[in-house]
Amino acid sequence: MANSPRPSSIAGGCLCGGIRYTISFTPDMDWPATKNATCQCTRCRKFTGGLVPQLLSVPTANIQPPLSSQQTYKAFQTPENPTGHRMFCSNCGSSVAYVNTNRAHETEIYLGSLDEEVLCGRKGGRKETEWGVWHERSGGLGMEICKTQRHIWIENAIPGITDGMEGRKWLQEPPEGKPFEDCDLAELKAKLVN
Numbered sequence: 001m002a003n004s005p006r007p008s009s010i011a012g013g014c015l016c017g018g019i020r021y022t023i024s025f026t027p028d029m030d031w032p033a034t035k036n037a038t039c040q041c042t043r044c045r046k047f048t049g050g051l052v053p054q055l056l057s058v059p060t061a062n063i064q065p066p067l068s069s070q071q072t073y074k075a076f077q078t079p080e081n082p083t084g085h086r087m088f089c090s091n092c093g094s095s096v097a098y099v100n101t102n103r104a105h106e107t108e109i110y111l112g113s114l115d116e117e118v119l120c121g122r123k124g125g126r127k128e129t130e131w132g133v134w135h136e137r138s139g140g141l142g143m144e145i146c147k148t149q150r151h152i153w154i155e156n157a158i159p160g161i162t163d164g165m166e167g168r169k170w171l172q173e174p175p176e177g178k179p180f181e182d183c184d185l186a187e188l189k190a191k192l193v194n
Contacts, residue, residue: 004141006031012114014094018072021096023109024062032144036111040162041153041173043078047086048095048110052162054148055098055108063107067097075099111146119146159186 006025013020025031035057044053060066067073067087074090087097098108111119121140126133149167152174157163163186168179 014089016092054111
């Protein structure tokens with residue numbers, strides 16, 4: 001499957017629409033996106049309610065309007081990570097982004113906050129089937145934005161459920177430790193025990 005051309009921008013926001021953002025894709029940004037990761041740390045899981053939250057790191061200056069300028073914007077700082085700020089909507093509670101104050105020039109957007117049209121494409125024709133309603137889709141950049149080759153906090157992976165993703169893996173977060181590839185958590189545990 002051929003890659004879609006680099007978009008000039010993509011949009012997203014929270015569930016209620018209190019927070020809306022547009023990310024500009026400048027020529028210096030990789031396409032397809034490469035600065036993305038899954039994270040299985042307990043904080044990301046609890047913040048999003050998802051087993052494997054996915055994030056895309058973008059230059060903070062490329063997000064307009066600034067997330068912190070929006071009325072329902074709130075940030076939560078966990079006591080065990082004083083440099084990490086998790087951004088959410090105070091109205092609907094949607095998880096939107098993460099910023100580490102040591103790298104404030106980058107914002108990590110939770111990919112689930114991107115608009116449906118960005119991820120899946122625009123809905124077209126509607127068809128009734130024996131399995132339910134099916135909509136044709138056109139466009140959609142999910143493959144180019146979400147295909148993650150970097151996985152962090154694999155130490156918290158659930159064997160047989162969240163440990164088999166392809167790509168480079170870290171037990172915790174880079175630069176801590178050496179990455180590994182091509183083995184699941186059970187194989188890694190066997191290597192560590194022996």
